[in-house]
Amino acid sequence: xxxxxxxxxxxxxxxxxxxxxxxxxxxxxAEARMQLDFHVPDAALKAMLPAxxxxxxxxxxxxxxxxxxxxxxDRINVTAPDGAxxxxxxxxxxxxxxxxxxxxxVAQMLIHGLTSDPKEAPGPFGVYQLATTHRMERSxxxxxxxxxxxxxxxxxxxxxHMELQLKYDRGIGRKASNETKFFSSVNPSFYQxxxxxxxxxxxxxxxxxxPDKVKEFHYKASGGKIAALFDGSERVLSIDCISWYNxxxxxx
Numbered sequence: 001x002x003x004x005x006x007x008x009x010x011x012x013x014x015x016x017x018x019x020x021x022x023x024x025x026x027x028x029x030a031e032a033r034m035q036l037d038f039h040v041p042d043a044a045l046k047a048m049l050p051a052x053x054x055x056x057x058x059x060x061x062x063x064x065x066x067x068x069x070x071x072x073x074d075r076i077n078v079t080a081p082d083g084a085x086x087x088x089x090x091x092x093x094x095x096x097x098x099x100x101x102x103x104x105x106v107a108q109m110l111i112h113g114l115t116s117d118p119k120e121a122p123g124p125f126g127v128y129q130l131a132t133t134h135r136m137e138r139s140x141x142x143x144x145x146x147x148x149x150x151x152x153x154x155x156x157x158x159x160x161h162m163e164l165q166l167k168y169d170r171g172i173g174r175k176a177s178n179e180t181k182f183f184s185s186v187n188p189s190f191y192q193x194x195x196x197x198x199x200x201x202x203x204x205x206x207x208x209x210x211p212d213k214v215k216e217f218h219y220k221a222s223g224g225k226i227a228a229l230f231d232g233s234e235r236v237l238s239i240d241c242i243s244w245y246n247x248x249x250x251x252x
Contacts, residue, residue, distance in 0.1 A: 023193060023250040027086055029078040031245040032138075033198075034150060034164060036219060037066035037238035044228035045096065048111045050188045056099040056106045064207040066237050068229065069095045070221065072152045072164055074136060090136045091115035091128070092154050092162045094226065098183070107181040107191070112226055114154035114162060124192065125184040129156040146170040147215070159223035166239070167216035173201030173243060193250040204239040214239055 045055060045067055055067045071093055078086040093113030099106050113128040115121055121130040131154040140148045148170050153163040176198055183191040203213040217239065221230040 023252060025081045026192070026249045026251055027078055027080060028246070028248045030076050031242075031247060032074045032076060033242035033245050034072045034152070034166065035238075035240040035242060036070045036164070036236055037063060037240070038068045038070065038234050038236055039065045040068045040229045040234040041231060042067070044231070047228070048185060049096065049098065049109065050185060052100055053098045053109060053183075053185075053188065054101050056097040058097075060207075062202055062205055062208050062238060063097075064237070067096065068234075069097075070162065070219075071095065072136075072150075072162075074138075087117065087119070089115065089117035089120070090134060090152070090154075091117070091120065091131075092152065093128070094229075095182070096185075107183055109183045109185050109188075111185040112160070114156055114160060116154075125182070125190065126186040127184060129158065129160060131155060132157045140170065149216075156224065158225075160226055161223045162221045162226075163219065165216065165218040166214065168203055168239075168241065169213040169215065170243075171201045171203065171211070171213050171241070173199040173241065175199055191252065193252060195248045195250065196245065198245045199243050201241040201243065202238060203241055206235075206237045 057067050058064050073091050075089050075091065077088055080086045091113055094111050096109045096111055097106060098109045110125045110127050114131040115128045116131055116134045118130055121128045134154045135151065137151045138148065140146060146169065147167065149167045151165050155161045177196065179193065179195045181191050181193055202208070202210050204210070219236070
């Protein structure tokens with residue numbers, strides 16, 4: 001069972017995110033990502049959240065009805081604050097858009113992840129497990145239409161498993177920048193600040209009209225801590241290719 005904190009304490013933390021504060025750069029990374037937006041069972045999702053946090057589900061736009069994101073990440077190049085090489089690897093994590101009950105301040109909460117790098121488990125958020133088996137393959141054929149195939153697979157010793165098989169026409173995405181606070185579900189007093197520049201191509205979406213670039217698609221998520229979220233009633237709402245994702249992580 002995930003540890004609890006008071007609604008008041010979490011409210012103070014979320015409110016503090018809007019206030020000016022000194023920040024410390026922890027690392028920078030160049031990544032490529034594939035993101036799936038889901039609507040998963042509300043009761044199962046609520047059981048993964050600490051007291052005082054509730055899902056902040058969009059009512060319109062590309063993220064409409066999405067209460068969970070599964071993000072497959074190729075950490076191509078990670079550097080330390082001084083620019084020195086700090087590693088690389090692959091991982092997948094589950095993030096929930098949240099707000100404190102009665103508040104409009106929105107953040108993200110990491111509830112689980114599987115990583116290829118032993119140094120990342122459990123990581124600063126305390127939610128990552130080491131993947132005892134993992135693979136990531138990506139290939140692109142350039143002509144006549146640039147088409148990419150990707151295969152991701154992560155499995156933990158305790159049975160948690162997430163995989164994705166995808167083939168799609170490579171498109172031209174839109175550049176975007178954002179700054180987001182990410183909280184830990186097991187230690188809600190802890191958060192980091194992600195400052196991101198990215199190129200986002202929404203390849204399939206249930207709400208907005210976009211060209212469907214997806215030719216083949218299969219995912220699987222099961223086992224252990226995440227089994228209740230993926231009981232067969234979940235719905236995939238969006239498939240998003242993030243071909244480049246430059247992230248700087250800061251401590252508040």
